[in-house]
Amino acid sequence: MTDLSRFPIAARWPAQDPSKLQLYSFPTPNGVKISIALEEMGLPYEAHAVDITKNETWNDDFLSLNPNGKIPAIIDPDGPGGKPLPLFESGAILVYLAEKTGKLLPADAALRYETIQWVFFQMGGIGPMFGQLGFFYKFAGKAIEDKRPLERYANESKRLLGVLEARLTDRQWIMGDDYTIADVAIFPWVRAIKVFYGADELLGLQNFPRTFAWVERCTARPASEKGLTIPPRG
Structure with missing residues (x-):
């Protein structure tokens, strides 16, 4: 053992x-x-x-x-x-x-690195920016009178959503026909700005229909339905 x-x-x-x-x-x-x-x-x-x-x-x-x-x-x-x-x-x-x-990662070397670049896009952009948006919109940061931090993170979050919206033109998944770790990395954060942070109106989420249709496809996968609750909060 x-x-x-x-x-x-x-x-x-x-x-x-x-x-x-x-x-x-x-x-x-x-x-x-x-x-x-x-x-x-x-x-x-x-x-x-x-x-x-x-x-x-x-x-x-x-x-x-x-x-x-x-x-x-x-x-x-x-x-x-x-x-x-x-x-x-x-x-x-x-x-x-x-x-x-x-x-969840292509065997072809070029496609492999293309997938990994989108994982890094989440790590360096989506995660930090959406996390700060949540802090200034939903949590302690919302008490700050100066609204410039919230505006900065809201604007950057909308820009990042626009990157995804463009990427998902005529694509089922981030990498096209194949579901990869790029999808797994990104969709929980995009899902969170709607279902957890409640930032629909702030970010105009209706302007990103392809992105949120993709989130629905990701969320509907059996592995996602289970994994989203693991580990349980108690």
Whole structure:
């Protein structure tokens, strides 16, 4: 049996079956990327809820796996060379899992890098900008009298949605006919600005019909329906 005892996080969130991939996460747009991908890939895993509302990512056990204190993170007991692999950053995890399973990433080298560039588009643009939009529109930032930060993030969010709207012209998925980690990376964030942040009117979401039709297609996939609720909030 695989021994995970050298990882302090395994003491705080014990594995029932250490031979399975261990996912430490919470059902946020970043967190569900990995549970959705794992469901799509059919890779056995255990999900452990790390409650960000209780600051559980800032305890020493979690920080031993991700010093940046953010979900998601994984330990794959069957990593390269058959050795356990700890990994954080959702984009890196998506690429790793796709390469490990040979799923959700094109085999053709040029298409592979084109897919990865869209994952980076989410990591560098969609995620940070939409997250700041949510802070200034829904959470503590909305109390700030100066509305220039909200305007800045709203304008940038609309610009990014426009990039997606153009990309999805005559395309079912980000990469065309094939569903990939690019879709998995991006759609939970786009979904969140509507169903979680409630920014329909602020961003004029009706102006991005192709984008939200794509979100509906992504959300309707069985792996998404399941992965969006993993791990449960409790």
